[in-house]
Amino acid sequence: LFPVAAGGGLTSLAEAKELISLGADKIVLNQAVFNNLGLIRQCADELGSQAVIVSIDVVETPTGFDVYDYSSASVRSGVTVLPELLANVERLGCGEILVNNVSRDGKRIGQNSSLIELVAKSVSVPIISCGGIGSRADFVTAFQAGATAVAASNFFHSHELSYPKVKKALRSRINVRGL
Amino acid sequence: LKKVGIIALPGSNSIGIQSAFSRIGVKATILQSTQDGEMFEKLVLPGVGSFGPASDFLQNSGFSELIINKHQRQLPVLGICLGFQLFCTTSEEAHGKHGLGIIPAAVERLQESSGRRVPNMGWRPLTSVGARPGYSLAEGASFYFSHSFKVISKSAPSVMAHSEFGGKGVVAAMGLGNLIGVQFHPEKSHDAGLEFLKAFMSGGK
Numbered sequence: 001l002f003p004v005a006a007g008g009g010l011t012s013l014a015e016a017k018e019l020i021s022l023g024a025d026k027i028v029l030n031q032a033v034f035n036n037l038g039l040i041r042q043c044a045d046e047l048g049s050q051a052v053i054v055s056i057d058v059v060e061t062p063t064g065f066d067v068y069d070y071s072s073a074s075v076r077s078g079v080t081v082l083p084e085l086l087a088n089v090e091r092l093g094c095g096e097i098l099v100n101n102v103s104r105d106g107k108r109i110g111q112n113s114s115l116i117e118l119v120a121k122s123v124s125v126p127i128i129s130c131g132g133i134g135s136r137a138d139f140v141t142a143f144q145a146g147a148t149a150v151a152a153s154n155f156f157h158s159h160e161l162s163y164p165k166v167k168k169a170l171r172s173r174i175n176v177r178g179l
Numbered sequence: 180l181k182k183v184g185i186i187a188l189p190g191s192n193s194i195g196i197q198s199a200f201s202r203i204g205v206k207a208t209i210l211q212s213t214q215d216g217e218m219f220e221k222l223v224l225p226g227v228g229s230f231g232p233a234s235d236f237l238q239n240s241g242f243s244e245l246i247i248n249k250h251q252r253q254l255p256v257l258g259i260c261l262g263f264q265l266f267c268t269t270s271e272e273a274h275g276k277h278g279l280g281i282i283p284a285a286v287e288r289l290q291e292s293s294g295r296r297v298p299n300m301g302w303r304p305l306t307s308v309g310a311r312p313g314y315s316l317a318e319g320a321s322f323y324f325s326h327s328f329k330v331i332s333k334s335a336p337s338v339m340a341h342s343e344f345g346g347k348g349v350v351a352a353m354g355l356g357n358l359i360g361v362q363f364h365p366e367k368s369h370d371a372g373l374e375f376l377k378a379f380m381s382g383g384k
Contacts, residue, residue: 001199003323003367023194025227025325025367047190048229048261048272050298050325095298095327126296148296175302175321177369 002177005053013042020047028098030055033085034069037092044093053128054089055098058082058115065115068102086122097123098151101131106154108134113145120146136162136169143173182380183207184219186242188233188262191225192366196259199366203377213241221379222249226260226364230286230328231273233265243279250281255357257379260326263353263360272328282355284332292345298327299344303363305351308340313383314359315374316340316352322363322371324349329362357382 006019007028016027016039027047032039033054043052057068059075065082066075076085086097099119101112111132119127126148133139133152142150156162167176183200185193185207193209200207207223210216224246237243249256258266267278270286278286289297304321316339324342330350332338339352342362352361359379365372378384 001202001367001369001372003325003364004195017190020190020192020227021194023192023198025192025195025364044229046229046232047227049327050300051190051227096300124291124296126298126300148300175304177302177321 007053007055011036011039013039013046016043016047020051026051026053026096028053028055029094030057031069031071033067033089034071037088040089040092040094044095049093049095049125052094053096053098054094055100056082056085056089057100057102060101060103060112060115065118083118083122086119090123090125094125096126096128098128098130101129104132107132108154110134110138111142111145111147111150113141116142116145116147136166139166139170140173143170180220181206181208181218183221183223184210184216185223185225186246186262187211188225188228189236190228190232191261192227193225196223196225196366199372199376203373203380205376205380213245216242216245216249221255221257222246224256224258224262224265226258226262228261229272230261230264230270230278231276233261234273234276234278237265237279246279247281250356250358253357255379255382256359258358258360259366260362260364263362264328264330266358266360267330270328281358282330282332282337282353282360283334284330286328287331288328289326289344289349290347292347295345298325299349300325302368303342303344305340306343306348309336309338311354312339312352314339314352314354314378315371320371321368322351322361322365322375323367323369324351324363325367326362330360354383359383 003025005026006024129147130151342351
């Protein structure tokens with residue numbers, strides 16, 4: 001009874017439609033950013049922008065952020081790479097950006113506010129920020145930096161009652177579902 | 180007569196809706212063609228998708244006539260999100276394409292404003308309900324929204340509930356006789372959504 005986003009290995013509109021027909025509400029594209037930008041447009045045209053999430057892996061560098069391609073384990077460097085890529089996927093009809101900060105994945109040191117600010121400035125679609133959450137306060141900080149939604153994994157597995165506690169901490173700022 | 184038929188709009192989340200109905204003890208069937216349409220007491224036109232392809236599908240599959248026919252006979256039809264928008268006349272999502280024209284309203288793009296990002300994604304409260312809301316719709320109750328377009332209604336009495344986006348009203352639910360359109364996703368809206376579906380099963384009460 002909550003929205004499900006499904007992704008991983010999608011290479012065609014037919015596969016995306018199959019995931020939706022199997023019960024997903026949204027699909028997630030990652031590799032399409034590097035090798036099949038047209039797929040983002042196709043999916044947005046057929047499924048609606050609200051059903052198309054583009055996930056972008058980002059690594060921190062001494063000067064800013066690089067875009068990381070996990071399949072080739074390579075980075076695309078340069079200060080304009082991420083903003084340009086974000087603007088491009090938005091133009092193609094992507095309805096939501098999942099920005100995954102690989103450098104902080106599993107570290108529980110909090111999210112990188114400047115990354116969230118950069119993404120928020122680059123696109124006008126909703127942003128899900130992932131990578132680095134270690135405490136309830138980290139969620140609040142990420143929302144303050146401009147995230148529309150915050151994703152975490154490790155934190156929810158390793159802290160007792162983390163889910164209701166996070167909701168309580170956020171309740172005064174954003175509308176969260178009942179506990 | 181079987182209870183609920185969910186139209187298999189390509190690219191829609193009909194399984195999610197079916198599963199929500201099963202939570203309230205209703206066995207809903209996904210309709211692949213209009214052939215069995217008459218066997219169902221209530222119809223659901225699901226959301227997720229895009230106005231252009233969905234409008235083509237309704238015309239080509241014959242589901243258009245089925246829905247219009249059910250509505251004319253005062254049988255309950257529920258449109259969810261895009262399904263609701265398809266009850267209307269036109270949409271900015273697909274210029275030149277036509278909806279079913281049951282609700283005399285156009286569908287327009289949401290405008291970004293005051294830090295509100297489009298698509299509108301998330302858990303939003305109903306900011307007002309009409310005089311005759313029914314369907315368990317109460318002011319302050321929250322539902323899940325995921326949309327870039329909204330119905331612009333000129334017929335205030337048909338509007339059952341509003342939500343809000345960027346300081347402007349969004350029609351959250353509308354009713355024309357037994358035809359109900361909702362912009363939110365009851366099947367993704369936790370207890371409030373299940374209560375709404377229960378009310379739909381009992382004719383709005």
